[in-house]
Amino acid sequence: xxxxxxxxxxxxxxxxxxxxxxxxxxxxxxxxxxxxxxxxxxxxxxxxxxxxxxxxxxxxxxxxxxxxxxxxxxxxxxxxxxxxxxxxxxxxxxxxxxxxxxxxxxxxxxxxxxxxxxxxxxxxxxxxxxxxxxxxxxxx
Amino acid sequence: xxxxxxxxxxxxxxxxxxxxxxxxxxxxxxxxxxxxxxxxxxxxxxxxxxxxxxxxxxxxxxxxxxxxxxxxxxxxxxxxxxxxxxxxxxxxxxxxxxxxxxxxxxxxxxxxxxxxxxxxxxxxxxxxxxxxxxxxxxxxxxxxxxxxxxxxxxxxxxxxxxxxxxxxxxxxxxxxxxxxxxxxxxxxxxxxxxxxxxxxxxxxxxxxxxxxxxxxxxxxxxxxxxxxxxxxxxxxxxxxxxxxxxxxxxxxxxxxxxxxxxxxxxxxxxxxxxxxxxxxxxxxxx
Numbered sequence: 001x002x003x004x005x006x007x008x009x010x011x012x013x014x015x016x017x018x019x020x021x022x023x024x025x026x027x028x029x030x031x032x033x034x035x036x037x038x039x040x041x042x043x044x045x046x047x048x049x050x051x052x053x054x055x056x057x058x059x060x061x062x063x064x065x066x067x068x069x070x071x072x073x074x075x076x077x078x079x080x081x082x083x084x085x086x087x088x089x090x091x092x093x094x095x096x097x098x099x100x101x102x103x104x105x106x107x108x109x110x111x112x113x114x115x116x117x118x119x120x121x122x123x124x125x126x127x128x129x130x131x132x133x134x135x136x137x138x139x140x
Numbered sequence: 141x142x143x144x145x146x147x148x149x150x151x152x153x154x155x156x157x158x159x160x161x162x163x164x165x166x167x168x169x170x171x172x173x174x175x176x177x178x179x180x181x182x183x184x185x186x187x188x189x190x191x192x193x194x195x196x197x198x199x200x201x202x203x204x205x206x207x208x209x210x211x212x213x214x215x216x217x218x219x220x221x222x223x224x225x226x227x228x229x230x231x232x233x234x235x236x237x238x239x240x241x242x243x244x245x246x247x248x249x250x251x252x253x254x255x256x257x258x259x260x261x262x263x264x265x266x267x268x269x270x271x272x273x274x275x276x277x278x279x280x281x282x283x284x285x286x287x288x289x290x291x292x293x294x295x296x297x298x299x300x301x302x303x304x305x306x307x308x309x310x311x312x313x314x315x316x317x318x319x320x321x322x323x324x325x326x327x328x329x330x331x332x333x334x335x336x337x338x339x340x341x342x343x344x345x346x347x348x349x350x351x352x353x354x355x356x357x358x359x360x361x362x363x364x365x366x367x368x369x370x371x372x373x374x375x376x377x378x379x380x381x382x383x384x385x386x387x388x389x390x391x392x393x394x395x396x397x398x399x400x401x402x403x404x405x406x407x408x409x410x411x412x413x414x415x416x417x418x419x420x421x422x423x424x425x426x
């Protein structure tokens with residue numbers, strides 16, 4: 001029986017990698033069974049199980065809270081989301097990050113232009129380098 | 141007898157400083173291992189998603205996502221990653237210096253600069269500049285979570301999608317090894333063009349539910365994963381830089397103590413010699 005390479009990864013770690021007979025996952029448009037030589041496909045996954053069926057008839061289950069499944073002729077990749085995602089939660093996070101920036105800007109009265117900052121930073125870096133050099137000389 | 145009592149005080153204070161720097165050094169040395177593990181653990185995902193984007197670039201999608209196209213806009217976006225705490229040598233200053241040089245090039249071309257910052261050091265540097273600070277997140281801690289980054293990334297992605305930004309860059313310290321970290325500026329959007337256009341077979345994916353939704357989802361995850369990987373690299377760089385900086389601080393403190401001790405001993409000996417000669421002189425006079 002033919003097999004297909006299957007890789008399951010999440011942003012924090014690699015979950016599974018190996019040769020399998022079939023992958024069953026729940027895509028947003030319905031259940032999918034991927035056998036070897038399936039046509040190239042990309043789909044979003046619903047929260048649910050990804051079942052991996054091996055040649056000897058055994059199987060292994062992984063839970064994903066969403067993600068993306070990609071099929072290439074000899075490769076199935078599952079990118080699992082680690083976090084539960086929803087548009088309104090993402091939006092709330094974006095707004096929070098913006099507010100944080102506004103709060104920071106409120107207590108700065110004067111703003112310098114980039115040329116000034118560049119000069120200041122160059123000075124700071126040069127100082128650090130000078131100190132390092134000096135220390136090396138002193139050691140000798 | 142109060143011979144060189146101020147030297148003794150000085151030695152004591154340098155010794156206690158050395159205690160602090162040695163402790164910081166050891167803390168960083170133990171954290172760096174974990175940071176490196178985290179960095180390596182997230183690499184498969186980044187690798188996989190890059191591979192997927194590579195496949196996608198070879199396909200002939202019937203739908204072109206805005207992230208793949210250059211936008212007509214005169215603003216440039218930067219996501220700047222930095223540390224929350226200092227005492228890590230020139231790590232942040234070097235990074236910001238590079239970023240500012242890059243920004244000035246765009247400024248001279250007449251573009252305005254939008255910035256989102258991660259970490260206290262970047263926000264406190266860039267809030268007092270004339271760049272447009274759009275969002276900030278700090279206190280990610282030693283276990284940065286992807287969820288905390290979603291907000292700042294979304295701010296920039298939305299701006300790009302609405303055609304407000306022409307380019308989006310990620311600025312971070314690339315962890316090479318414990319001794320060296322490289323300030324890096326990567327272009328996130330538009331997706332850097334693939335070198336070859338002429339792929340013989342004219343295929344495309346099946347998209348479920350449809351191309352727009354899937355690509356939206358995939359490209360957002362792509363950018364997020366790159367930023368997340370950047371955060372982890374930056375964290376490992378921070379610990380490495382701090383370890384090296386604190387190591388040299390401790391070494392310097394030791395040198396200083398040695399010198400001070402020598403001065404103190406000389407002063408003490410001089411005092412004793414003087415006292416003896418005074419006694420001898422006194423006895424001779426009697």
